Amino acid sequence: MAEEVLIPSSGKITSQLTGSLLAVAFLTSLGSSMLYGYNLAVVNSPAVYIKDFYNQSVVNRNGTGLSEETLTLMYSLTVSVFAIGGLLGSVIVGILVTRFGRKGTVVNTTVLVFIASLLMGFSRICGSPEMIIVGRFITGIHSGISLSVVPMYLGEIAPKNLRGFLGLVPSIFIGTGVFTAQILGLHELLGKEEHWPLFLSVVAVPTFIQLMLLPWFPESPRYLLIEKHNVHATITALKWYRAKCDIQAEIEEMQEEQRSLSSVETLSVWKLFQDDTCFSIEKLGRRPLMIGGFTMMGICCGGITVSLILQAHIPFMRYVGVTCVVGIIAGFCIGPAGVPFLITAELFKQSHRPAAYIVGGSLNWLSNFTVGFVFPFLQMSAGSYSYLVFGTICLSVAAYVYVVIPETKNKTFMEISQMFTKKEAVPLTQGLIHVDQLKLKKMNGYDENTNEI
Secondary structure, eight states: OOOOEEEEETTEEEEEEOHHHHHHHHHHIIIIIHHHHHHHHTTTTTHHHHHHHHHHHHHHHHSSOOOHHHHHHHHHHHHHHHHHHHHHHHHHHHHHHHHHOHHHHHHHTHHHHHHHHHHHHTHHHHTOHHHHHHHHHHHHHHHHHHHHHHHHHHHHHSOGGGHHHHHHHHHHHHHHHHHHHHHHTSTTTTOSGGGHHHHHHTTHHHHHHHHHHGGGSOOOHHIIIIITOOHHHHHHHHHHHOOSSOOHHHHHHHHHHHHHTTTOOOOOHHHHHHOTGGGGGGGOBOHHHHHHHHHHHHHHHHHHHHHHHHTTTOTTHHHHHHHHHHHHHHHHHHTTTTHHHHHHHHHSOTTTHHHHHHHHHHHHHHHHHHHHHHHHHHHHHHGGGHHHHHHHHHHHHHHHHHHHOOBOTTOOHHHHHHHHHHTSOOOGGGGSOOHHHHOOOOSSOOBTTTTBO
């Protein structure tokens, strides 16, 4: 087992962050979340070269080039088709995680990245703009799946007081992916005309590392017990992810959830919306990160507006604008990038979780597509004031979280579920229950020797 790291809280050691947990968080985020961030920014640097390639390819086929409007349309399709693929991926994630498991879905969908990399990498040799567009679409499918399944996987393997920490690892790697694309896009590296196919297809490298190492780690214990009813595999997985602690209480908590779901079928998306309990999504959240992240983004949007208005008169305002752009990225990484997906893992029971991720993922990708499509027109009509629209939205969300949403830190999945059932918030101190109080009554009993429930 890898090295253990002790995490102090209020002067006491509340849990152990094992090397296995860190390794899984790193590997899943490296080959999935980082690729999402990378693919968001990768088409910016070689935009001119890609347009030239599109035009030259059409000239070679038809003898005439493309008009400026048609060329812009093709490039816009190249950018936006990534979001369309992401929407499709978020819709099918529920089927995949139920059939293949959480880790199994992450591993099996790596084939999409390799297919996309081959298409984009050989597009210029084949003289086919279609290969780039299809490759972008396939990477979007992979990112749509990953944005849902990775937080789900990490949320289920983490102890309750480390879910927040592990849940933010993917958002860190999203930012890392964006930064990596900007660095590799420099002219001194892969930003040259002859290198842009490699620049698009380099995503296969981190995915290959993930594929080589992640299969050695266990599946989600909650999935193994609640959905596969495999007690032995659950115990083995928990021993991987926990160190020097009694796992009996955690197994009993899973069994309690399993029994509570014995008469509940796995929900479809439509049934999820019909369930009154699920409409209580507004009742929970990771307050400090969400409030801080959205507030920072809102203030920085206002700062960009001021800098754009005054930069013609005050040259120093240009640096203020750059600082505000960095602030928006930092604010996004603090909370909005990862916390919503973490919240989804915490809010819903095992039977609800796949459908919930379908809904959340679909809304995320629809929003990406909408912003990408609407912003150019908004900028044309509102000019420098266009950022005030986004700033107002960010500050409104921060205020909503502050007023409505309580904290779910250090609560088990069953405790969160009971909050919905009782339709009232559980005091924060109730989440810090002594281990003895976590001992739940077992319906059929648990025999560690026979591995039976």
